[in-house]
Amino acid sequence: MTSTTQDTSLRPLRVVPAPRHRPPVITDDDLELEPQPQDSALYVQEALAVDFSVASDEQVFGSQPTRRSELPDPRRWAGHLAQAIVEVMVGARPAPQLLRWTTSEVYDVVAHRAYVSSRRGMTARRATVRSVHVCEPADGVAEACAVVVDGSRVRALAMRLVGLDGRWRVEALQIG
Numbered sequence: 008m009t010s011t012t013q014d015t016s017l018r019p020l021r022v023v024p025a026p027r028h029r030p031p032v033i034t035d036d037d038l039e040l041e042p043q044p045q046d047s048a049l050y051v052q053e054a055l056a057v058d059f060s061v062a063s064d065e066q067v068f069g070s071q072p073t074r075r076s077e078l079p080d081p082r083r084w085a086g087h088l089a090q091a092i093v094e095v096m097v098g099a100r101p102a103p104q105l106l107r108w109t110t111s112e113v114y115d116v117v118a119h120r121a122y123v124s125s126r127r128g129m130t131a132r133r134a135t136v137r138s139v140h141v142c143e144p145a146d147g148v149a150e151a152c153a154v155v156v157d158g159s160r161v162r163a164l165a166m167r168l169v170g171l172d173g174r175w176r177v178e179a180l181q182i183g
Contacts, residue, residue: 073170075146081168084175085151086139089164092180093134093155096120109177116180132158149175 088108094100095117102118109117134157141151147170155162167179 070171072147073173075143075170077173078147078170078175081143081149081151081175082139082141085141085149085153085166085168086136088166088168088175088177089139089151089153089155090134090136092117092166092177093136093157093164096124096182097132097134097157098124099133108175109180113177113180120182134158136164137161 091100091105091108095102095105098121102114102121105114105117134155137154137156139151139153141149143149149168151166151168153164153166155164163183165181165183166177168175169178170176
């Protein structure tokens with residue numbers, strides 16, 4: 008073999024242990040803050056400084072409001088949600104499909120109406136949303152009403168949609 012061939016040949020990998028390095032420890036002396044009252048003193052761990060006085064768990068992990076500019080068209084969503092709600096109430100769709108799109112109070116009302124209609128022995132029928140009208144009174148809030156044809160009956164459905172976590176969610180519902 009020539010010397011040029013030996014230089015381009017592959018060599019086995021060498022395993023080297025990772026260095027043991029820890030981030031510096033932050034103490035109260037290192038922080039140049041105004042003196043804190045004793046009850047809200049900073050809690051500092053060895054490797055990770057954590058300040059638990061910033062916000063409550065509900066503020067950090069709870070539902071976050073979404074601006075209108077970040078949400079889809081409310082008219083279209085109101086039509087889809089109205090159709091889904093009506094189908095659940097007449098027994099053509101399972102109620103848990105609405106969990107993500109409604110508050111727990113609205114879900115309970117719709118699921119109860121579905122339960123009552125199934126107990127009456129009513130067969131699942133097709134209800135259709137004929138028209139939807141939407142008003143946006145505030146940023147991230149839409150109020151919608153829909154005309155629903157259910158067999159020979161015509162009903163009105165009103166709902167309040169609120170932008171939470173990047174999607175429309177039904178916060179209030181009234182069915183006539």
